[in-house]
Amino acid sequence: MSCVSPELRAEREAQKSLAFHVDFSNFRLGVEHIAYEDDYLLIIDKPAGMLVHPTTIEAGTSLYDFVKTYYQEKGIMADIHPVLRLDRNTSGLVIFAKEPVIQFWLSQQNIHKEYLALCYDNFSAAKGIVEAPIARNLESIIERCVDFERGKYAKTAYEVLARRNGKALVRLKLFTGRTHQIRVHMAYIGCPLVNDNLYGTPGPQARHALHAYKLSLKHPVGDYLLELTRALPEELIKLF
Numbered sequence: 001m002s003c004v005s006p007e008l009r010a011e012r013e014a015q016k017s018l019a020f021h022v023d024f025s026n027f028r029l030g031v032e033h034i035a036y037e038d039d040y041l042l043i044i045d046k047p048a049g050m051l052v053h054p055t056t057i058e059a060g061t062s063l064y065d066f067v068k069t070y071y072q073e074k075g076i077m078a079d080i081h082p083v084l085r086l087d088r089n090t091s092g093l094v095i096f097a098k099e100p101v102i103q104f105w106l107s108q109q110n111i112h113k114e115y116l117a118l119c120y121d122n123f124s125a126a127k128g129i130v131e132a133p134i135a136r137n138l139e140s141i142i143e144r145c146v147d148f149e150r151g152k153y154a155k156t157a158y159e160v161l162a163r164r165n166g167k168a169l170v171r172l173k174l175f176t177g178r179t180h181q182i183r184v185h186m187a188y189i190g191c192p193l194v195n196d197n198l199y200g201t202p203g204p205q206a207r208h209a210l211h212a213y214k215l216s217l218k219h220p221v222g223d224y225l226l227e228l229t230r231a232l233p234e235e236l237i238k239l240f
Helices: 006-017 064-075 102-106 179-189
Strands: 034-037 040-045 089-099 113-119 127-131 134-136 144-146 154-162 167-174 210-218 225-229
Touching: 034 225, 040 064, 089 102, 113 179, 134 179, 134 210, 144 179, 154 179, 167 179
Parallel strands: 089 210
Antiparallel strands: 034 040, 040 089, 113 167, 113 210, 127 154, 134 144, 154 167, 210 225
């Protein structure tokens, strides 16, 4: 098991109030956020700091809420069914299906997902695969950890693209979809994400440096390959 120490966990809990937060009260979903749209799909480049689903505490400022407003403004008569989810502080591509059957068809295929991340550069090799089971930390409702007794199988491939000032720009491919998988696996091998105050260095800091930059999927109706990429956000480029 590789869960963090109680002392470090307590420090991280104490710092949560200082974590990354964005005010989305004046946000509007515009063309600059839409990576792809047709009668069946809406694929959005989600900004960091935004929840995909609304909660009782933060209703009105989730991506779901902004998609609902976008449909209303455009006169789109469609459902809102998230197919892929991202952590609040992860930016990048999120799929919404406009019909329940589209959501089901997409759930049956293996959607290819790739991420870009900035990690602390302790990599022993330029390429590698991490296979380590992930479980929920029993002392937290949020945190996950590598646990070879209770964990579910998880596999992540990584490739270091560039190195600078003790940091590495890394491309990551998921073979499984466990909660916080990339963040847990990179921390497990000693290369946590920059600004990850849950699995890296605790304290007041900006969003963690993870971006879902690429999706490849078979269109559920058109029967052709749909491949989308979105560049690394400017705020992450500045960190490198």
